[in-house]
Structures are given as structure tokens and as C-alpha cells.
Amino acid sequence: MKLVPALIASALIGGGAGVYAYAQNQNAPAARERSANALERLRDWVMERGGTERAFDNEYWNHHEPGIYVEARTGEALFASTNKYDSGSGWPSFTRPINPDAIVLREDYAMGMRRIEVRSREGDHHLGHVFDDGPRGTGGQRFCINSCAIRFIPRDQMEAQGYGRYVAIVDGG
Incomplete structure (x- = not known):
């Protein structure tokens, strides 16, 4: 008899984990509306301190309109929508910058592993990282x-x- 409550509890806990995991996947709701003040605090944390936004909870991860993406503070042109693709990562992903000279690549060991940080040349701000798992073509x-x-x-x-x-x-073109 004690086994039944344990199985029910296990199913509920496991089910809760599944709900949480689902909320982290690509079907999660779009980024919450943020006040200008909250966005600026997040921007400071990411761009000045090398932070990272949450996957699937940011403005451009699922954005498909034609145009360009510029550095948020300097306005320097960085990426074109024609080079944007859905990587499944939950962040905006691009195959290349508009102009390779507009970015600076640096080794980054902050998370206990070697990564390549992407920074804006003009503003010297942290933008994200570049990985070698993009489209081969x-x-x-x-x-x-x-x-x-x-x-x-x-x-x-x-x-x-x-x-x-x-x-x-x-x-x-």
C-alpha cells in the first residue's frame, strides 16, 4: 500500500519536471514585455559583464522580418536577416557578420570551458559567442x-x- 503513494508522488514530481522542461523549449512564450529600465539593466549585465539572456525568452530568437541587426548602443551594423537561421538554441543565430571587421573574437574561459566570445569592435561590448556547429554549407x-x-x-x-x-x-544581393 505504501508503494501506491510513492508512485503517485513520483509521477507528480516527474510530471512537474516535464512541465518545466517544456517551458524551456522552443514552444515557450515570446519574451515578456520589459520596461525600458529593466531592459537597460539586462543590457548592462550582458554587454558590460558578459552575461547571457535566457534561451527562448528574448526578443529576436524567433524573429524573421527582413532587415539588419545593429549593436544596441553604438548602432554599428553587425548581422543581416539573410544570414539569420533557426539553430534551435533559443538565441538569435547568424552564419556570419555583415562585415567581419565589425566584430572582435576573444577566447573566453568564464564557464570552465574554452569558448570564443563575440564583441563589437566600435563599442567593445559583449554580444555573445561563436561556435563551430553552424550550417556546413x-x-x-x-x-x-x-x-x-x-x-x-x-x-x-x-x-x-x-x-x-x-x-x-x-x-x-
């Missing part, structure tokens, strides 16, 4: 970038915001 790299470290410029606003020279890249 495009060079095999995955630039895994924190949403709060970038800002999206829609294709139809690029010219007006001074990014007209990148329109051909976004248009696939």
Missing part, C-alpha cells in the same frame, strides 16, 4: 547573439536610419 559557424545586445532595423526603415548601403545584402 555556409562555413559551419553559429554566431549566437544576445537579443538585448542588438537592435533590429526593418528593411523599410534602413535607408531613413542611415543603413541604405546594406539594403542589397538584405535583398539577397
Whole structure:
């Protein structure tokens, strides 16, 4: 008889873990609306201290509109929507930057393993990391970038915001 309550408890605990795990997958709800103050605190933590946003709970992980992504503070053009893909990681992922000279790559051992950190050249801010598990047909790299470290410029606003020279890249040229 004592076995039945133990089995029920085990099923409930296991079921709860499954619910939590589900909330971490790609079907999780879109990023919560954040106040400007909360976003700036998160941005400081990520860009100045090398932090990382939560997977699947950030603005651009599932964003598919044509345009470019610029450094959130300096406005430096970094990535084009034509090089963005769904890596399944829960963060915006790109196969390459618009201009390799716009980023700086540094070795990072902060998590007890060797990673390659991606920083903006102009602002010297932490953006994310680059891994060698990207699509083989495009060079095999995955630039895994924190949403709060970038800002999206829609294709139809690029010219007006001074990014007209990148329109051909976004248009696939």
C-alpha cells in the first residue's frame, strides 16, 4: 500500500519536471514585455559583464522580418536577416557578420570551458559567442547573439536610419 503513494508522488514530481522542461523549449512564450529600465539593466549585465539572456525568452530568437541587426548602443551594423537561421538554441543565430571587421573574437574561459566570445569592435561590448556547429554549407559557424545586445532595423526603415548601403545584402544581393 505504501508503494501506491510513492508512485503517485513520483509521477507528480516527474510530471512537474516535464512541465518545466517544456517551458524551456522552443514552444515557450515570446519574451515578456520589459520596461525600458529593466531592459537597460539586462543590457548592462550582458554587454558590460558578459552575461547571457535566457534561451527562448528574448526578443529576436524567433524573429524573421527582413532587415539588419545593429549593436544596441553604438548602432554599428553587425548581422543581416539573410544570414539569420533557426539553430534551435533559443538565441538569435547568424552564419556570419555583415562585415567581419565589425566584430572582435576573444577566447573566453568564464564557464570552465574554452569558448570564443563575440564583441563589437566600435563599442567593445559583449554580444555573445561563436561556435563551430553552424550550417556546413555556409562555413559551419553559429554566431549566437544576445537579443538585448542588438537592435533590429526593418528593411523599410534602413535607408531613413542611415543603413541604405546594406539594403542589397538584405535583398539577397
